Amino acid sequence: QRATTLSIVEMAKKKIMIIYTGGTIGMQQDHSGSLSPVDFGNVMERVPELKKLGCTIHHHAFGELIDSSNVTPEFWVKLAKTIEKHYDTHDAFIVLHGTDTMAYSASALSFMLENLGKPVIFTGSQLPMGEIRTDARRNLITSVEIAAGDEMIPEVCIFFNSQLFRGNR
Numbered sequence: 283q284r285a286t287t288l289s290i291v292e293m294a295k296k297k298i299m300i301i302y303t304g305g306t307i308g309m310q311q312d313h314s315g316s317l318s319p320v321d322f323g324n325v326m327e328r329v330p331e332l333k334k335l336g337c338t339i340h341h342h343a344f345g346e347l348i349d350s351s352n353v354t355p356e357f358w359v360k361l362a363k364t365i366e367k368h369y370d371t372h373d374a375f376i377v378l379h380g381t382d383t384m385a386y387s388a389s390a391l392s393f394m395l396e397n398l399g400k401p402v403i404f405t406g407s408q409l410p411m412g413e414i415r416t417d418a419r420r421n422l423i424t425s426v427e428i429a430a431g432d433e434m435i436p437e438v439c440i441f442f443n444s445q446l447f448r449g450n451r
Contacts, residue, residue: 296337296373296430300325300422301364303357304347305380307405307421310412319347320411322378328411331423337430340372350380350387350406358390365395365402374401374429376422381406384440388449392438401429402438404449417443 302308302322309317322341326332332339342364348357365375379387388404395402405425407418425441438449 297371298337298339298374298376298426298429299368299372300339300341300376300378300426301361302341302343302347302378303350303361303380304344305350305378305384305406306410307378307407307418308343308347309410311410317410319343329419329422331419332426335423335427335430337373337426339426340368342368348380350382350384353380353383353387355390358387358394361387362391362394365391369400372400374403374434376425376429377402377404378422379404379406381408381442384442388438388440388447392449395438398438399436401435402449403429403435404438404440405442420444 300322308320308322310320312318320328322343325339325341361377384404384406391402403425405421407416407421409416409418411418421442428435428441428446440447440449
């Protein structure tokens with residue numbers, strides 16, 4: 283009977299997909315002092331606070347990470363198709379994005395994702411994930427917390443610096 287209870291609890295967990303497209307939020311300093319991308323496959327170990335949110339987190343990293351100043355409409359199509367591909371198997375999406383053009387990408391996606399019934403939350407940071415006083419951890423944790431919450435926000439949003447914005451406003 284205990285196994286059945288655990289299965290029900292597991293089924294009740296929200297499934298969140300973190301999509302890493304590039305940007306400072308997903309960077310860390312390597313042993314030489316250069317910045318390199320974080321492997322979000324172990325995000326639960328890197329950010330253990332996420333375990334307290336009671337959700338299942340999957341990740342998807344773009345094969346070619348981009349500097350957000352190089353965002354194009356083709357990038358938006360690729361991002362929309364990634365969300366569409368995983369839409370039926372996840373309850374929410376967190377898009378890790380560079381800050382230079384995050385507002386443009388969020389606005390574009392808000393119009394591209396028709397009949398959206400799930401949260402798509404963009405976030406980024408001013409400092410890399412591994413820095414001591416980074417905003418990356420706080421922005422990521424709060425974005426996941428919003429996405430996993432009981433009050434669903436079925437639209438594209440940006441969470442940054444303790445504020446939640448509509449993606450197209």
